[in-house]
Amino acid sequence: MRLSNASLDRLPGHVRRPGYDRARVTPGIVHLGVGAFHRAHQAVVIDDLLADGATDWGIVGASLRNSDTHDALAPQDGLYTVAVQSGAVTEHRVVGSITKTEVAKTNPARLIARMADPATRIVSLTITEKGYCHRPQTGELDEHHPDIVHDLENPDAPRSAAGFIAAALSRRKASGAAPFTVLCCDNLPANGHTVGRIVKRFAALRSPELGDWIAGEVAFPSTMVDRIVPETTDADRADVSVALGMIDAWPVVTEPFTQWIVEDRFPAGRPDFAAAGVQLVADVTPFEQMKLRLLNGSHSALAYLGYLAGYETVAATMADSRFAAYARQLMEEAAVTLTVPAGTDLSAYSATLLERFSNPALHHHNAQIAMDGSQKLPQRLLGTLRDRLMLGLPIEAHALAVAGWMRYVTGVDELGREIDVRDPIAPELAAAARMAGPVADRLAPALLDLSPVFGTLGADPRVRKAITDALARLYDLGASRAVQV
Structure with a gap:
């Protein structure tokens, strides 16, 4: 048996499961880079908030490069297990906040449309340092990066995160819709400011008018995220499947500690992060x-x-x-x-x-x-x-x-x-x-x-x-x- 909406009620009693009706959840966040860290960190916070009734903040998770996560989670209706390990004790929790997964390279137009939808109020990212196509010493966009060169020539079929964000914001601007907030959750210095600089420069290269609009209208709050999340192994998958009594193809394993500190700057609105233990500050x-x-x-x-x-x-x-x-x-x-x-x-x-x-x-x-x-x-x-x-x-x-x-x-x-x-x-x-x-x-x-x-x-x-x-x-x-x- 595979973990899915249909099998949730067959989980053992010790396994925590989504405390809400997933059919009532609508997406408000598009997350780029739906890897293990996001699924053990931000997605867990949103899962808690959905359980408290914030049903318009579901997550659409998008992989920019490969289809592994989508291929594993789609048959599971986006469900997966978080196994929290401390000493000899492991606690299992099934998380339901990811309502849909996308593979950017398979259908870039669909992902851009999802990001351009006014219902999307936050686009968040965990794409690792190298995913920003920038120069780490200066924090500036690497204008000669192959993906950036490609995206400037093919603005409606981008490869990079900056390309997707600029494409979606361009549509929001053209339609008169308010922009979404861009929320970086990667280990970059001054990550919000850095990503803002990268996106603004890319947009200006694509269209000076778009660059000016993004510079004046789009918020890029900074964050600090902390949770140790090792790569999931075949042994982890086997252990989790035994604990669940059913197959979970893509669980994540992590530690008890978790921390998220966020600059409170969300013009398009945000979930009640503080209710789930997120620390909201003026300066991260x-x-x-x-x-x-x-x-x-x-x-x-x-x-x-x-x-x-x-x-x-x-x-x-x-x-x-x-x-x-x-x-x-x-x-x-x-x-x-x-x-x-x-x-x-x-x-x-x-x-x-x-x-x-x-x-x-x-x-x-x-x-x-x-x-x-x-x-x-x-x-x-x-x-x-x-x-x-x-x-x-x-x-x-x-x-x-x-x-x-x-x-x-x-x-x-x-x-x-x-x-x-x-x-x-x-x-x-x-x-x-x-x-x-x-x-x-x-x-x-x-x-x-x-x-x-x-x-x-x-x-x-x-x-x-x-x-x-x-x-x-x-x-x-x-x-x-x-x-x-």
Whole structure:
């Protein structure tokens, strides 16, 4: 039996299910990038609000690239399970807030029409850093990105998120309908402002008049989102199906902790987010910086160095006291670069992060976190490194994290085994590694010269020396011993 509307009443009593009539739910949100994170985070919040009676805020989930999610969820009427794991306990919940799924490349016109419908008041996104077709160092649109070039030439059959948003807003403008709010939920610095800048520039290239209208009329609130969501495995699917007594082809596995902080700027209206525990604020920036530098920065460092040391998951890496101590040091050193609201306890926040990273039930693979490092480094590690230099503080701990990324993207681990490096600029990284060879004082400068990643920071002699020295230690000692130095 397959999970679906028809089989909901056959679920075991311990499985939580939608507390509302799904037939009465109408969509108010189109979400681009309907992956595991969205389904474990924002979709759960909306599920709670639908249960409270907000039935006009259902979600249409759209995949921009592949059809995997649609193919799995369509036969299930959009239903899926969230398995919350803590220690030996797993709680199961079936979520019903996604009323329909779309595959953008299959029928772009239908997705544009859905976004252009006045009933759609929010278009939200979790498309990962690389999905914005931008330059991470500057936050500007990459006007030479193949998808952007394509979308400017084919405005009614776009590939990129910016292309779809501009196409739908163009129709709203032409029809006299109010624009929707664009809500980014990805780990970008000042994510609302960044996405606003990208979309406005794309629209201006398409039509100066459209660009001006979007700049004057469309809201791009910033957000901070936090929940650890590993990639779903076949074993997860099997475990969830046993717990449900029926097949769920696309469950998500996550931790108990969840947090969503949102800039309260929604001219087209919004659900009562606060009723579901969302924190609405005037300025997300301090919370975003806290998360990027303490959580994401240390997460990436553990992923690269832990992988090199032979550990498969973050929890396994944290079980090694040397890496746990290193993660604590990274957080302490990042904390001094932050300005946070009064009453924020950074020590307590860091302690919570260390506990979450150590959750043995959560199999968050280092290789998953290590993906797309060229897009992640600027906001997760390089900003902290730059600010510590400005404060006259040592940078060795963060330099080691960057060196871990450099060692990782050579594509060969400490035992000589191949690493599957997944990155938007993987060919450039591989070429630099081949030319330099496994020699720190050649490899580090070659990668530091990649301005799309390092910008002008890579030319700073203090940075070049610290990262080259750290990379030399990695080659000489290996990751497990290098984190102790």
